Amino acid sequence: MRGMASPLDWTPPSERLIRAANLALEPWRAWTSPVFHGLENVPPEGPVLLVGNHTVYGVIDAPLIFFELHRRYGVWVRSLADHAHWRIPVWRTLLDMGGSVDGTRDNCRALLRDGRHVVVFPGGAREATRGRGDRYRLQWDGRLGFARMAVEAGCPIVPFGTVGVEEMFSPVLDADSPLLAPARVAARVVFGERGRRDDAVMPLSRGIGPTPVPRPQRLYFAFGDPIDTTPWAGRDDDERSLGEVRDLTRKSVEELIAGLRREQERDPSRTPLGRLSRAAGRAAGRTVRTTARLRRSLAP
DSSP states (O other): OOOOSOGGGOOOOOHHHHHHHHHHHHHHHHHHOOEEEOGGGSOSSSOEEEEEOOOTTSSSSHHHHHHHHHHHHOOOOEEEEOGGGGGSTTHHHHHHHHTOEEOOHHHHHHHHHTTOEEEEOTTHHHHHTOOGGGTTOOOOTTOOHHHHHHHHHTOOEEEEEEESSGGGOEEEEOTTOGGGHHHHHHHHHHHGGGSOOGGGSOOEEEOSTTSSSOOOOOOEEEEOOOBOOGGGTTOTTOHHHHHHHHHHHHHHHHHHHHHHHHHHHHOTTSSHHHHHHHHHHHHHHHHHHHHHHHHHHHOO
16 A cells, blocks of 8 residues: 555645645635635644545545635644545645545554644545435444544544535436446455445536536535543543544534535525626625715715
């Protein structure tokens, strides 16, 4: 398995590269007009474990989170990624450059000990390849790894939720469709060192019309109150205690997602057309007010 020898060997991108990456993201920011809530809940100093939901495909919204946190706090968030990523040439190089690491306990432990901000998506590939009936449903099952790492490190967990990507696509074939059987066979060959990797097969979706281009939808992000893990200190081997930490985090993430979906439903600016209409309305209102003031000033 390829990956960085040590997660602490990583060097942050140069300022020139950061500016170039930010510039490259500008069209995507314009397309999605992202909204962030609760960034003040992210401690500027680590160690911190940020835990949230993966949206379909997994990589559409995450860069916006990382760059926004860097813009606000000047910190580079390190992301724990699925082992399978490091079997893909070029893509693995991009992940290395961005500070992602193979999602092992040892790597997570090393980063937290070094006082880093670490992002983990407990749903992993299962959420990124979700079917049409699982929109925004957390698929954490019995996973306790992130809770164990946070309790062991004595660091807070900052829950976060993301909404908007699911509305960009309409499913055509779920990942478990019989028509994608050849892709699942290929995934077992490429990624199957630990058994079946059907979760490495992405669903087939369409965006604008029949194309894969994502429909323009606003992205919504919310960060909740930090969860103090010190009450569970010394119990990082107690599955019952770890389950309490996991369930508390899950509940917070689910509440954040629900709140964002309510905001999305009533947001008249969730699409570019809606934003243009509101901008035109505001411009028309300013014109009317300016005309009225002129008339009053010219009145005898």
